[in-house]
Amino acid sequence: MKSVSALSEAQVGESAAACVAAVAAEHADAVDQAGLLPVHALEALRAESLLGLLVPHRFGGPGFSLRTVTNICRRLAEGCASTGLIFAMHQSQAAVAIDHAGESEWHQQLLLRMAREQSLIASATTEGATGGSIRTSACFIDLQSDALHLNKSGSVISYAHAADIFLVSARCSEDAAASDQQLVAVLREQLTLEPCGRWNPLGMRGACTDRFNLMAKCSAQQIFPGRFADVMSLTMLPSSHILLGSVWLGIAAAALGRAQAFLRKRNRAGAPLNPIANLRLAEGEAMVHQMRALIAANLSLYEADDSQTSATDRMVSYNTLKVSASALVVRITEIALRICGIQGYMEEGEFYLSRHIRDAHSAMVMVNDDRILGSLSSVVLGMPITRDV
Ligand SMILES: Cc1cc2nc3c(=O)[nH]c(=O)nc-3n(C[C@H](O)[C@H](O)[C@H](O)COP(=O)(O)OP(=O)(O)OC[C@H]3O[C@@H](n4cnc5c(N)ncnc54)[C@H](O)[C@@H]3O)c2cc1C
Incomplete structure (x- = not known):
């Protein structure tokens, strides 16, 4: 290696x-x-x-x-x-x-x-009983004399069959509140995954995201120190929104790249100039630029060791990246389709865009944008909207 x-x-x-x-x-x-x-x-x-x-x-x-x-x-x-x-x-x-x-x-x-x-490493934070509400769990850490037992039902897990380690969220104990969670690192050989039927999703099909009943038996030492609320706000939420935002940027850039190649090929073949399609390409590039700027700003925020930015401002910024990038990637793939026209609409060929369009739509439901906006709504109500850059 x-x-x-x-x-x-x-x-x-x-x-x-x-x-x-x-x-x-x-x-x-x-x-x-x-x-x-x-x-x-x-x-x-x-x-x-x-x-x-x-x-x-x-x-x-x-x-x-x-x-x-x-x-x-x-x-x-x-x-x-x-x-x-x-x-x-x-x-x-x-x-x-x-x-x-x-x-x-x-x-x-x-x-x-x-x-x-x-x-x-795979993530098992969602579960059937709580849906997309990652900050609550129904399952709990059951510390018995022999080991830690954890049964999580209906958890949606991507690439589970390839993963070596699973980070699983659960309530701290049987009588803990739904939001009183901890995270446990479970090794593949310490858990059983019972499939709850095979998923046949629209996009991101290679991620093999399926629903499972997860049953783990491991050592109590495998519980991460600290509460899941801190793990989530300090690392899991910002890093996943930044990294997934970059995945969606990749989809957007690839789709728009196909549209650009389509226009260049047309121009080379001597087809009459198409100012509307050229304008659309510029519009798409402006949106790609917005996505890149959002990711860059949030990366800087994540890397900055400053106490100037409040936890609330950080949360608003990371969540804004998520909902904005997931909307932009859909709009950019749509612009690419308008430019390529019927050649983009085909399932095959040099300019087909079906995979990009389907993959792009996963962004808005992978933790539903409306759920994120819902949690932001009460915070935003109390924030000054007019502020310096
Ligand atoms: C490609 C992909 C990969 C995934 N991989 C994983 C993984 O590896 N591990 C993992 O744990 N999960 C994973 N998930 C699951 C994901 O994180 C979400 O849990 C799941 O997509 C949410 O499903 P849902 O739409 O049924 O639930 P919800 O988020 O509950 O949404 C259902 C509906 O309820 C509304 N809603 C519910 N509650 C609220 C609220 N409080 N405020 C506003 N609206 C609300 C939503 O707007 C929506 O209309 C993956 C999902 C996808 C699409």
């Missing part, structure tokens, strides 16, 4: 990520059509040691920044959004494992394992 530690962050972005992106792009249509995991891309991610990029040096990783990982998400998603999504979700979970290991010996050992074995 190649060591990325010897390379600079920029070199990894240029070389290893480009290599995986090419593999992902090659298999993207087959993965989408069959609704199968992008196994070749996952193998390439492991072979290039890209799964452990965030793990700090002292735990055997290269300790790369979220910024580098964000750019890799976009790059992968340009060729295959499902691969980009898996990579983004995994890295968000990795960021959680790194930031919240604290002094826990068990979790520090987990970080060593993540770098050494290039483990793939």
Whole structure:
């Protein structure tokens, strides 16, 4: 296995990520059509040691920044959004494992394992009884004399069959309130996944997102120190919105790239100039630019070690990124379709956009935008709307 530690962050972005992106792009249509995991891309991610990029040096990783990982998400998603999504979700979970290991010996050992074995981490935060409400759980941590038991019913989990580690949220105990949650890192061999029927989704089909009854038996040491509320607000929410935003940017850029190629081909063939389509391309590029700016601003906020920005302002900013980027990606793929016309509408061919359009629509339901806006609405009511930049 190649060591990325010897390379600079920029070199990894240029070389290893480009290599995986090419593999992902090659298999993207087959993965989408069959609704199968992008196994070749996952193998390439492991072979290039890209799964452990965030793990700090002292735990055997290269300790790369979220910024580098964000750019890799976009790059992968340009060729295959499902691969980009898996990579983004995994890295968000990795960021959680790194930031919240604290002094826990068990979790520090987990970080060593993540770098050494290039483990793939999945997320099990949703459950049938609570739907998309991640900040509440019905299931609970049951500390019995032999072990920790945890049964989570109807949890929606992406790439579960490929994952090595699962971060599972649950109430702290049987009598804890629904929002009094903790997070447990469960190893693949410590859990059983009972499928609740196979999903046949519209888009992101390669992520193989299915619903499962999850039954885990592990050690009490595997509970992350601290409360899930802090894990969520400090790491899981910002990192997932930034990384997924970058996946949606990749979809948008790829779709608009096809529209640009379509117009160039037309122009080369001597077709009459189409000022309306050119205007649409500029409109699409302006939206791509907005997405990039939103991601950049939120990355800076995430990286900044400043106490100037209140927790509320941060929350509003990260959630704004999510709902704005998920709306923009749909609009940009639609603009690309208008430009390519019937050639974009076909299921095959050089300019087909079906996969991009279907993948783009996952963004608004992957934690429903209306749920996010609903939680923002009471906060925004009390905020000054007119403020300096
Ligand atoms: C591609 C994809 C991959 C996923 N992968 C994972 C994964 O790996 N792990 C995981 O745990 N989950 C995953 N999920 C699940 C996801 O995080 C959400 O839980 C799920 O999409 C929400 O499903 P829902 O629309 O039924 O529920 P809800 O979010 O409950 O939405 C249903 C409806 O209720 C409305 N609603 C409900 N409550 C409120 C409220 N308080 N305020 C406003 N509106 C409300 C919504 O607007 C919507 O109309 C994935 C989802 C997708 C699409």
